Amino acid sequence: GIVVLGINRAYAKNSFSKNLVKMLSKAVDALKSDKKVRTIIVRSEVPGIFCAGADLKERVKMNPSEVGPFVSRIRAVINEMGKRP
Secondary structure: OEEEEEEOOHHHOOOEOHHHHHHHHHHHHHHHOOOOOOEEEEEEOOOOOOOOOEOHHHHOOOOHHHHHHHHHHHHHHHHHHHOOO
């Protein structure tokens, strides 16, 4: 089957915040064990915008030691979604 995950952070142009990455990670982890799910589609609920990348306003407030793990977590979630056939 197909699962559609919607992103709706209009005020931040759907940029990846810590919270959004956490929610996507939980959703993808929950779907990993469901053998019926073969495809995950990520779509924007904000007209005209898909995703602006990392939330730079949030990122600038991070300690330098937090930035690497944050970016790695974004990559890990995206890579996990890409493992679907």
